[in-house]
Amino acid sequence: MRTERSQELFKRAELCIPGGVNSPVRACRSVGSTPLFIDRAQGAWLYDADGNAFIDYVGSWGPMILGHRHPAVEQAIRKVMERGVSFGAPVDLEVALAEKVMSLVPSLEMIRMVNSGTEATMSALRLARGFTGRNGLVKFDGCYHGHGDSFLVDAGSGVATLSIPGSPGVPDDVIKHTFSIPYNDAETFRNLMAERGKDIAAVIVEPVAGNMGFVRPEMNFLSALRDETEKYGALLIFDEVMTGFRVASGGAQELFGIRPDLSTFGKIIGGGLPVGAYGGRRDIMKHVAPQGPVYQAGTLSGNPLAMAAGLATLEELCRPGFYETLAAKTRKLVEGLTAAAKEAHIPVWCDCIGSMFGLFFIEGPVRNFADARKSDLNRFNAYYAGMREKCIYLAPSQFEAGFVSFAHGDEEIHATIQAARSVLKNL
Template identity: 65%
Template structure:
């Protein structure tokens, strides 16, 4: 890696070379690759609270948080205790357990629009299943998404996706036939006029509109005032369903998720990450009349052997109980505000074009003057400057996502000292980017 002169990463390099012989690209998810920032991925050995440690013994303040789910920090005692209890009884039965109902009850109680919920194993499964349900419920085919929003790697959704696709420079994906995506339309995020125009022309043919309520796969991009209100109004007018992909924002930006914070009631919501407490999980839920179209009570089929497995359910229950405690989100928001304010000051002091913001503990920054309201805006960022910033922060013990087009996450385990160290590292690194 380019930072090898300052920190030793020799064991990570050895493991990456070995992985490359056995695993495509040496990684099991493209977002873990570091080619776009001029390096190779670190191999992680352990984590605790706000810190992660690589196999060479280097310690980093972690703002990736396993890409969002570690809102309590790593190895939270209550989550570990819940997992240890399950390990004494069994890890998977392929049959119902009371933990599934307990987690479902918590989700229904906390999220305004959800009356029933179905557990799956990943965010991709959740969004894919939600769209099948929407098509089955409405009897229509067309799906509308928004440029830069990534909803998993299901064929129908790899159109103008963000995140890993954007980082790798892949326009969509080979292997996805035109016939599969012919009923998927993608519109500019936050573009109310374009959405209104499309709905006026074909709204009665649209099965669903799916959106990240706070975009997190083109970097963190907040919705403009009126954007979600327009989605809600026009989907209701034309009989289409509104789907909030809250895999990233669910329980991250607010106890009631983004919809609770924004005051918007979608028809279907998709979840993942936090509801599994760091274990593989996904879920989709919504109005009872819609959810009751799913087999076995309805005709829309969806199944999964490991869905609702007791380990993920136990970790999810423990996590949701912890984040429900009074003052949790207020404290987390204050930490994130302190971090974002510090990053902006560091860039300003260095005279660098930079913009940053946050909603709850989900934050993002761009090496451009901004504002960034869409994927086209995000792509104006100075990617070379981001890459140098990423490498510089790594040498100073700060672990960020290796892509300009990813959000960063603050956890309850981050301390004021962590934030201060991060801002100090950013200030020093920014000065070297001029």
């Protein structure tokens, strides 16, 4: 495989961009490699600057659920470009997208559009603190909620990938209000709430973890979060930036039957363009400026291009049988990867919900970040390198979930399983 052009671009990037990338995990340092620079994409495929073609399981880190360059999304973007690309003023499309998202997620009584998942979670936490008059935050080890100060304590995603301590640059006064405990540990959570519950403004969680690798929640865990927050007057925030419209049309909260007080969204609701959103109970959302005293603003929030792309994407997701078909594709992939590892006598823990999946080089089960960290990282790095050489594009980190799109067909999934079979038998 030729990579000369990507390497040349990376050398230039290192001179003007920290680490040569605009988001840390893209650097591929943890897997002993350098990034591929992507030239274009189509359907389930990426094409790099050297002309190599890859089957894509990153999907721009989640939003490309329809695949790249879906005709309906492209048409919507082209149509709105005839009107303009940014107004800094209200536009009909932001109202339409808000109404659409709210119709699909019953817990949303009001919603505010922002520009990224990080902005959504930061805003939701500020709102929770303003509404409750409390400062405390409970999060879970290995979950990632963006790069807001309060969220970087024991965080997942790139923080875990690069083994960065979770709080450089974050004031001690912020850290002291943040309590990070193991995911899926309902008992520890109950004990913490019994001790500090009256100080806690919010409990934030990835209802299906995707930033420590893929880790499914245990049902008693999510129900414990709901019960204890109600008991102590804290707000429950579901971070559905990754799971929203990915695991079900109403997100993980629909799948598991848990109604949070606030939810955050991103990725899919922008159809691949930069969008985030937070919303929830009307009485809470009325505290957001200009209706209330909790200030949050964004010049480009409700951008017409992003709103149009999001609307077009959600319309496609509402087609009959969409999620059932997508889940079946993902199960087929996971079953094939598991079988390939078994043939090679390599222990793996491979699991999925909807179209999210993950693979750890460990017997399993993987219930939390401590379990995820026991995965054989050297074996993962070799697996990543081998799959990349076979033109399978995976996240360059053990601690990231993978994503299947509707554009992945039997041919792509079969090719991926065959590539894994070849790579695994040589690890």
